[in-house]
Amino acid sequence: MDWQMHARRLADEIDRPGSCWAAAVADTPRHLLVPRWYERDREVGGRVVRDGAADPDAWLAAAYSDTTLVTRVGALHADAAEPGTVVTSGVSTSSSTEPGLVVSMYRHAELTDGCRTLVTTGTGYGTALACHRLGSDLVTSIDVDRYLVEAATGRLDSLGLRPETAVCDLTHGPLPGGEYDRIVSTVSVPTIPAAWLKALCPGGRLVTTITGTGLILYADKTPDGGARGKTSYEPASFMAARQGDDYEETVPASVWGEAKYGDGEASVSRHLLVFVPETWSVRSMLQLQIPGIEHRHRWHPDRGHTVWMTHPDGSWARAHAPAPREAATVYQGGPRRLWDPLEDILDRLNWLGELPVYGARVTITPDGETTLTRGGWTATL
Template sequence: MNWQPHAAALATRVTHHTSRWRGPVASVPRHQFVPNWWQRTPAGWALQRGADDTRTWLAVGYRDISLITRVGPLHADHAKPDDQPQGMPTSSATLPSLLVRMFQHARLDDCDELLDVGTGSGYGTALVAQRLGNHRVTSVDVDPYLVDAARRRLERLQLRPHVVLADATDELPGGYDRIVATVGVRPIPASWLAALKPSGRLVTTIGGTSLIVTADKRGDGSAVGRVEWDRAGFMRTREGEDFLPRSDALVDMARTAEGEEIHTGPYPVIDTEQAWDLASMLEITVPGILHGYEEMGERHTTWLAHEDGSWARATALGSERPTVHQSGPRRLWDTLDEIRAYWLQHGELPLRGANVLITPDGQTRLSRGKWSAVL
């Protein structure tokens, strides 16, 4: 297949012509790292196999999009054409522009040793191996198949970074000048700071948010940095084959039940999950909230649910004030309204640009002005 023009065009789209990442993006055949993927359809997940339609394979493989490669425990490489997996995506090939931005946040020098957390398809590992050289790159993933597949795909390109099967939240192999994670974590694992060399730099996202944290290690073992103004969204780390199942009974209550408390809210209904800054602030305040949004004509409904049994639902026509139902130990919609009120009062939320302090045990403190939060 004549993939080189597609890779060159992708490199032009996602890098500046003077960028050191232009060459790696143009020279790595991304389609070989994603031979099969899942596509979401109204009926569910549909398997896409590159070998069945090479034109689509090249067109999709070199678009600047993420490609879902695993849903629940079922990898696309192991699926049959009529399989319809259930659950959430558990692995993907990240969109190339985001990979480049994450590596740029790391401020890589040619002599740096890098830990790439979240091997996934292996495409991002290939980019940094091209950029730094095989011996300077270690990549870890918790999924045995992904690790084996990435090794084989990298080997075909004569790339031989150290690809390791490991839970990234546990002890890590070696010491590194830079750690870049393409998975979301909360809290930041203490093992990452232990593996980071003095003056080393960490780049990660906070699990369940779009917040990118960059931090540099100090002599006392802590790290200081900030929440970048940039945004990114990654899957959370997982320990097993799948994420823990959500409570369908709780979700059903959030969608349909009468609340213990019913009132008229002050702000219009919005899709909270797609309001990235709002959703991130809510996640920092109350970690682990599930979101849902539905439209039926002019009728808009948003629901929130938490594993502690709290749930909330707001329904309205158009931009009218919503009817809010809430139940459980916490009033989730009240928390959301408090965040929206803060936004209106101050003109922005305090997350982006916040100072970050990570202690050696992994406790992370965010602060900006009078606001602060500890993860």
């Protein structure tokens, strides 16, 4: 199977020829690390398990595209499912991140020769790229999921790559292996774990994304044991860190029921209707202000659009616009209002033309308390 041609094409697509990361992408057989994956199929109304060996052309096309390949939905990994299995419910719980984004995270980390580096495992593709750049002896790869670690370890070994691997909850630690010059997490965290700061060498750098936002955060360890850095101007989002086989339900079904059918307090929105997850900066601002909001939406056959917002505390909001450029009617209920802060954020965006979440200064205390500031704006995770 001539995978190298496809890998070189992918490398040229995501980085400049001759760079160290282009070389890593070109020399890494991603398809061998993702033998099965889930693919959305609108005709069947769900995600279908694809088996690479059964269709080599489709395998190479998927593996060497700059696309995230979902490998697990809920507790069911594609490796354990029969090819053709259709999954109609559940959220993605593991994947092979799009190669360009992995490279971007490593560029934010400024990986250089001799950097002892901790990365997260998933399928092992990001680990393979790090091993290519640094050498396996300088890379440690961890994941909370034992199967993912064992599968990736075996597949990496077949490629001649033998980093240290371990099963570990990176959000709590302790992290294995002593001190690191770099920690790069391709799963998102709600705040910076104190365990990361303890495991970083003086001057070492951490890079991660913040759960529920589109923020890449990078920071260097300071002499007091904390860290300072910035949020990138480049948006990105990863799956949230989990502790079990699946994510726990945070918003009860009863709250979603209220959001769909409740009367609540009615008003008319000052802005055209937006679905928050599709607007990077608005999503990030709202998450920082009210962590934990969940979102759903639906386009109706008559071109109407309805969005719902819920929160674990029982708060909810529903907004419906009868057409794309018509005013939305908003209903809100529960202990606090979820739509009102969104309106304020949109006011600020319209007035200033941008939101302060990107390019913000980051200050992290030794216990992990993280504060973002830009101009007169500040937010603490």
